[in-house]
Amino acid sequence: MSRRNNQGNAGMSITVVGSGYVGLVAATCFAELGHSVICVDNNQQRIARLQHGHVPIYEDLLPELLRKHVGERLIFTTDLAEAVKASTAIFIAVGTPTAENGEADLSAVQYVIEEIADSMDGYKIIVEKSTVPVQTSDWIASILLCRGISRTCFDIVSNPEFLREGTAITDFMHPDRIIVGTTSHRAWEIMRDIYAPLSEGYYYASGSSVPGRCSIDQTPPLIRTSPASSELIKHAANAFLAMKISFINSVANLCEAVGADIQEIALGIGTDRRIGKGFLNAGIGYGGSCFPKDVTAFCSVASQFGVDLDLLVQVREINAQQRERFLTKVRTTLGSLHGKKLGILGLAFKGGTDDVRESPALSIIASLLQDGCSIIAHDPVAITNTQNVLQHHALTYTNDPYSVADQCDAILVLTDWQEFAQLDFVEIKRRLKTPIVFDGRNLLNIDTMSAMGFTYLGVGRPPVTRSTLHRSLTHSVAAIAT
Numbered sequence: 244m245s246r247r248n249n250q251g252n253a254g255m256s257i258t259v260v261g262s263g264y265v266g267l268v269a270a271t272c273f274a275e276l277g278h279s280v281i282c283v284d285n286n287q288q289r290i291a292r293l294q295h296g297h298v299p300i301y302e303d304l305l306p307e308l309l310r311k312h313v314g315e316r317l318i319f320t321t322d323l324a325e326a327v328k329a330s331t332a333i334f335i336a337v338g339t340p341t342a343e344n345g346e347a348d349l350s351a352v353q354y355v356i357e358e359i360a361d362s363m364d365g366y367k368i369i370v371e372k373s374t375v376p377v378q379t380s381d382w383i384a385s386i387l388l389c390r391g392i393s394r395t396c397f398d399i400v401s402n403p404e405f406l407r408e409g410t411a412i413t414d415f416m417h418p419d420r421i422i423v424g425t426t427s428h429r430a431w432e433i434m435r436d437i438y439a440p441l442s443e444g445y446y447y448a449s450g451s452s453v454p455g456r457c458s459i460d461q462t463p464p465l466i467r468t469s470p471a472s473s474e475l476i477k478h479a480a481n482a483f484l485a486m487k488i489s490f491i492n493s494v495a496n497l498c499e500a501v502g503a504d505i506q507e508i509a510l511g512i513g514t515d516r517r518i519g520k521g522f523l524n525a526g527i528g529y530g531g532s533c534f535p536k537d538v539t540a541f542c543s544v545a546s547q548f549g550v551d552l553d554l555l556v557q558v559r560e561i562n563a564q565q566r567e568r569f570l571t572k573v574r575t576t577l578g579s580l581h582g583k584k585l586g587i588l589g590l591a592f593k594g595g596t597d598d599v600r601e602s603p604a605l606s607i608i609a610s611l612l613q614d615g616c617s618i619i620a621h622d623p624v625a626i627t628n629t630q631n632v633l634q635h636h637a638l639t640y641t642n643d644p645y646s647v648a649d650q651c652d653a654i655l656v657l658t659d660w661q662e663f664a665q666l667d668f669v670e671i672k673r674r675l676k677t678p679i680v681f682d683g684r685n686l687l688n689i690d691t692m693s694a695m696g697f698t699y700l701g702v703g704r705p706p707v708t709r710s711t712l713h714r715s716l717t718h719s720v721a722a723i724a725t
């Protein structure tokens with residue numbers, strides 16, 4: 244079942260069910276930690292491609308680690324039964340999308356647990372890696388018991404993942420903390436062994452470790468909780484971060500009304516260590532596969548238990564309004580958009596990823612197209628994914644960031660790709676019909692844009708205006724503020 248790995252600890256036999264973002268990253272990182280990992284998915288095509296070295300997602304360091312471990316410590320298969328038999332720990336990392344009623348849809352989890360039950364041949368720990376509602380571990384145990392599995396043959400563990408897309412590998416290898424929610428001492432010891440290379444630090448001492456902030460002297464804490472607490476920690480963490488973003492966006496709106504600068508406010512409050520600097524970037528709101536889904540699911544869980552999480556309803560509402568406010572700014576500044584041409588920089592829900600799920604950029608583009616303008620859009624890696632979900636005769640894509648400016652009435656920055664800030668804006672200005680930039684991510688330097696003669700509108704920052712546009716912009720900001 245286990246063998247010694249090159250750091251001297253016992254490498255565990257692990258199955259990860261699901262080869263999406265969380266499953267693929269977790270499986271790859273467990274292999275990097277020295278474990279023998281089987282990653283299972285029922286999507287035959289995806290598994291075949293992974294077996295042949297195809298990397299299905301854009302994720303920093305993932306191609307390198309897959310090359311290092313596939314066929315050695317990491318194998319891909321569609322055979323869940325064989326994987327279960329070969330493993331001590333089975334991590335569930337299948338999708339838990341939002342159902343129509345706002346609850347998490349656990350049907351994929353249920354299907355996998357039933358299949359696991361039918362293949363179990365001895366003691367296993369079943370680990371929830373997907374984000375699931377509180378008390379899911381009890382529900383999983385009841386499914387196994389109903390399938391005739393003895394209570395002594397399994398333990399359930401909640402071990403939520405806090406990885407961010409784009410930096411998922413580094414987040415996994417250098418976590419702020421590792422949460423292990425279980426009532427079983429036996430399961431706790433197995434989980435402690437699995438994460439020992441990180442929590443005891445010897446992974447960081449190895450010459451080839453993924454670089455990051457942890458080290459042999461600064462190891463991540465392994466925090467043991469009850470399963471229910473662990474399940475709530477994941478939802479509460481994401482909800483808190485979403486709340487921070489909606490908070491700073493609300494203050495940004497106030498900044499626009501009074502002429503203050505949200506960047507200065509973020510610095511001024513973020514340097515208070517109790518608040519912290521992270522997640523205080525104002526903009527067009529949060530998106531992605533986690534925050535929108537998890538905030539909705541958390542509200543739904545709370546209401547099932549008779550607890551009012553109205554605060555989070557507001558968080559969602561503010562997030563939706565943020566896109567509308569940005570659209571209003573564009574419409575009020577440019578007047579009718581009919582027949583106008585806009586250049587878009589950024590399609591992904593944030594920089595560093597090709598993921599466009601719940602991307603604010605896509606919903607803003609869809610609204611602008613309805614106004615009758617034409618759009619040319621660029622993203623370093625998310626064009627293909629966007630083309631799969633957004634097609635319109637007036638929408639074209641380009642791999643050249645400078646062509647988005649050609650004969651356009653304005654440029655809109657919708658994703659915080661750092662390379663956008665490095666573009667030659669003299670060249671962009673030369674190509675634009677009118678030098679107007681709407682910066683939905685506050686990515687660009689306001690003074691530089693001003694010195695270059697751009698009309699520049701960020702979020703929660705004083706607008707930089709050219710005199711000819713001054714009247715309409717003053718009107719625009721006042722209209723949005725009210």
Ligand code: UDX
Pocket residue numbers: 404405406407408409481484488521522523524525526527528529530531532533534592593594
């Ligand atoms: C998030 C959590 O950070 C992670 O712990 C969890 O496991 C999954 O969900 P991710 O969705 O990859 O990760 O992205 P994140 O970097 O958290 O950003 C989420 C959204 O918030 C993005 O749309 C981003 O643009 C937006 N955001 C983030 C802001 O608008 N302002 C900020 O200050 C930070």
